[in-house]
Amino acid sequence: MAADYTEEQLAEDLKSKEYKYGFVTDIESDKAPIGLNEDIIRLISFKKNEPEWMLDFRLKSYRSWLEMKEPTWAHVHYPKIDFQNIFYYSAPKPKKKLESLDEVDPELLDTFKKLGISLEEQKRLTGVAVDVVMDSVSVKTTFTAKLAELGIIFCSMSDAIQKHPELIKEHLASVVPVHDNYYAALNSAVFTDGSFCYIPKGVRCPMELSTYFRINEANTGQFERTLVVAEEGSYVSYLEGCTAPIRDENQLHAAVVELKAAKDAEIKYSTVQNWYPGDKNGKGGIYNFVTKRGLCEGNGSKISWTQVETGSAITWKYPSCILKGDNSVGEFYSVAVTNHMQQADTGTKMMHIGKNTKSTIISKGISAGKSQNSYRGLVRIGKGAKSARNFSQCDSLLLGDQCGAHTFPYIEVENQTAKVEHEATTSKIGEDQIFYCNQRGIETEKAIALIVNGYAKEVLNKLPMEFAVEAQKLLAISLEGSVG
Amino acid sequence: MLEIKNLKARIEEKEILRGIDLKINAGEVHAIMGPNGSGKSTLASVLAGREDYEVTGGSVSFDGKDLLDLKPEDRAREGLFLAFQYPVEIPGVSNVNFLKTAVNQIREYKGLEPMAAKEFLKMVRERKDLVEMPSDLAQRSVNEGFSGGEKKRNEIFQMAMLEPKLSILDETDSGLDIDALRVVANGVNKLRTPQNASLVITHYQRLLDYIIPDFVHVLYQGRIIRSGGKELALELEERGYDWIKEGAEA
Numbered sequence: 001m002a003a004d005y006t007e008e009q010l011a012e013d014l015k016s017k018e019y020k021y022g023f024v025t026d027i028e029s030d031k032a033p034i035g036l037n038e039d040i041i042r043l044i045s046f047k048k049n050e051p052e053w054m055l056d057f058r059l060k061s062y063r064s065w066l067e068m069k070e071p072t073w074a075h076v077h078y079p080k081i082d083f084q085n086i087f088y089y090s091a092p093k094p095k096k097k098l099e100s101l102d103e104v105d106p107e108l109l110d111t112f113k114k115l116g117i118s119l120e121e122q123k124r125l126t127g128v129a130v131d132v133v134m135d136s137v138s139v140k141t142t143f144t145a146k147l148a149e150l151g152i153i154f155c156s157m158s159d160a161i162q163k164h165p166e167l168i169k170e171h172l173a174s175v176v177p178v179h180d181n182y183y184a185a186l187n188s189a190v191f192t193d194g195s196f197c198y199i200p201k202g203v204r205c206p207m208e209l210s211t212y213f214r215i216n217e218a219n220t221g222q223f224e225r226t227l228v229v230a231e232e233g234s235y236v237s238y239l240e241g242c243t244a245p246i247r248d249e250n251q252l253h254a255a256v257v258e259l260k261a262a263k264d265a266e267i268k269y270s271t272v273q274n275w276y277p278g279d280k281n282g283k284g285g286i287y288n289f290v291t292k293r294g295l296c297e298g299n300g301s302k303i304s305w306t307q308v309e310t311g312s313a314i315t316w317k318y319p320s321c322i323l324k325g326d327n328s329v330g331e332f333y334s335v336a337v338t339n340h341m342q343q344a345d346t347g348t349k350m351m352h353i354g355k356n357t358k359s360t361i362i363s364k365g366i367s368a369g370k371s372q373n374s375y376r377g378l379v380r381i382g383k384g385a386k387s388a389r390n391f392s393q394c395d396s397l398l399l400g401d402q403c404g405a406h407t408f409p410y411i412e413v414e415n416q417t418a419k420v421e422h423e424a425t426t427s428k429i430g431e432d433q434i435f436y437c438n439q440r441g442i443e444t445e446k447a448i449a450l451i452v453n454g455y456a457k458e459v460l461n462k463l464p465m466e467f468a469v470e471a472q473k474l475l476a477i478s479l480e481g482s483v484g
Numbered sequence: 485m486l487e488i489k490n491l492k493a494r495i496e497e498k499e500i501l502r503g504i505d506l507k508i509n510a511g512e513v514h515a516i517m518g519p520n521g522s523g524k525s526t527l528a529s530v531l532a533g534r535e536d537y538e539v540t541g542g543s544v545s546f547d548g549k550d551l552l553d554l555k556p557e558d559r560a561r562e563g564l565f566l567a568f569q570y571p572v573e574i575p576g577v578s579n580v581n582f583l584k585t586a587v588n589q590i591r592e593y594k595g596l597e598p599m600a601a602k603e604f605l606k607m608v609r610e611r612k613d614l615v616e617m618p619s620d621l622a623q624r625s626v627n628e629g630f631s632g633g634e635k636k637r638n639e640i641f642q643m644a645m646l647e648p649k650l651s652i653l654d655e656t657d658s659g660l661d662i663d664a665l666r667v668v669a670n671g672v673n674k675l676r677t678p679q680n681a682s683l684v685i686t687h688y689q690r691l692l693d694y695i696i697p698d699f700v701h702v703l704y705q706g707r708i709i710r711s712g713g714k715e716l717a718l719e720l721e722e723r724g725y726d727w728i729k730e731g732a733e734a
Contacts, residue, residue, distance in 0.1 A: 437557075439560050451577065453576070
């Protein structure tokens with residue numbers, strides 16, 4: 001798809017003012033009754049035929065969630081969420097084991113086509129293994145067999161619980177404990193699927209692993225769980241993309257992603273987040289309350305987060321790195337775009353524990369319309385983190401005069417040998433830049449897309465090729481109608 | 485090609501152009517000279533369509549079209565090019581990508597297909613050589629970190645790529661040393677054809693040693709107070725502006 005994407009198509013895409021992933025797929029689904037209590041959790045666990053330890057895990061999580069309070073410190077505002085008015089289990093029917101694509105519901109295949117991911121194409125051409133999670137249930141994982149030859153496990157979380165219980169028991173919630181925060185606890189109690197990825201010692205995963213998440217049903221929450229474990233000396237690049245139909249009501253997405261890198265292992269995790277952002281007046285849209293954390297457990301390990309956030313009514317998300325191993329490296333590259341009434345509070349945490357640990361933070365915020373865009377980041381250098389280094393750069397770009405950009409950097413240093421640098425800039429797209437483009441024959445909307453992509457280039461360059469093209473397109477579309 | 489009649493414009497409450505008349509035919513090079521604050525750059529900005537200026541009277545026809553009625557991008561697409569006095573930096577956007585977007589937007593306006601990548605890159609190579617543009621400048625972000633001379637050279641390179649009918653050079657010589665000036669002027673001369681025209685705005689006669697004008701106009705207090713051939717520029721160099729000003733004020 002990347003190769004034959006042309007400028008005309010971009011122009012076409014720019015013309016469609018509406019969120020283009022807003023279709024609903026008419027697939028019968030198997031839903032649990034609305035609301036949340038211990039019986040619902042038992043039902044989810046039963047439907048998924050889970051072992052008892054998994055049910056215990058869920059109930060324990062649920063009980064800690066009951067005692068916790070919703071966080072209110074983020075720079076976002078929204079009406080109180082009624083957690084009893086959400087469906088916690090919704091699976092596309094019929095659900096049976098799928099051996100080939102022919103067995104996939106044609107409606108569903110059609111959905112993938114609209115999403116621009118044709119599984120057949122992907123299988124043949126790109127060599128990307130895709131796990132598709134729709135309404136929290138993993139539909140199909142491609143390429144499993146080929147990966148298995150290398151000892152790589154890439155499957156849905158449900159399958160992993162059935163087939164690899166020892167790995168799940170060992171690693172699940174080892175990076176994000178169930179009581180870590182309100183939404184992580186909720187996720188631990190009710191998650192219905194997600195992806196699991198395990199790279200054995202010394203193996204370099206030969207292809208990008210990819211998951212697409214989609215919320216389809218009305219009033220459903222999406223709670224997926226992702227766990228990536230990279231053993232000593234291994235490497236994996238993992239991509240996730242997300243979309244949802246246009247709905248007037250808000251929908252909740254509370255995912256947890258855990259990454260674990262052993263000695264000299266490297267995990268690269270890229271996200272293009274395009275949940276439905278709500279309409280111009282702020283009606284509808286996804287509440288995206290996500291906990292993502294990576295543990296650089298072994299010496300010399302590396303975890304790199306790259307995110308392009310264009311969707312969601314509200315984003316609350318801080319992909320973090322715990323740099324425990326000596327000489328471990330954490331990176332965070334982010335572009336967050338907000339337009340109309342969107343609100344984003346996003347950033348990262350870099351926790352330096354080991355010696356000579358290094359972290360880099362590059363955050364590019366772009367605000368337009370009446371949106372609010374905040375960067376919130378913590379760099380913490382622990383007592384033992386001798387000669388730790390951090391470099392942070394937080395840039396904000398404003399379009400128009402009704403939006404807001406905010407930066408909340410927190411720096412805590414307990415070791416004198418550490419070196420921490422923080423740079424921040426705020427700029428506006430200049431009238432003179434737009435006029436300069438106009439004078440060369442470039443219309444204003446295209447000029448803005450050009451300027452914004454230039455501004456975000458440092459981050460976009462970190463994305464795998466096929467994602468970079470999609471991300472560029474998304475940036476342009478997200479900012480449509482933001483000037484005038 | 486361009487016919488300006490009694491053009492008046494102001495910025496905020498201040499009237500800057502107070503009735504300009506000027507006619508430029510294809511194949512001609514016109515120079516506009518004048519002391520600081522006489523309205524030279526304002527004229528360039530008004531023709532290009534900068535929003536800060538309000539046109540309060542007169543008309544401008546460009547190839548039979550009402551120029552003042554067109555959006556800035558459509559003026560450019562019709563073939564009007566402004567080489568900026570202060571070229572703008574666009575970080576992260578490569579010159580080549582910028583020009584490709586511009587070329588294809590202009591082509592789309594004219595109902596042409598976008599230019600094939602291969603053809604475009606060939607054109608970049610040719611035009612780059614024509615204006616003695618170093619290769620790395622074409623690949624770098626638009627004007628970012630360019631020296632003053634490099635920025636001006638880049639303006640001429642863009643002009644070569646976009647093939648305008650009318651090029652307005654707004655004080656392109658300001659801030660250039662003699663070598664850079666020669667390179668820029670050579671570029672302009674090479675691009676000269678019987679079908680296009682140039683309007684060279686300058687403070688000094690120096691540039692006109694290299695770009696030989698067919699007509700020279702003196703702008704003072706928002707009006708053209710004298711027009712002549714290239715020898716007028718030499719006379720101004722020798723005698724300054726005062727003798728004409730006196731004539732105009734009298």
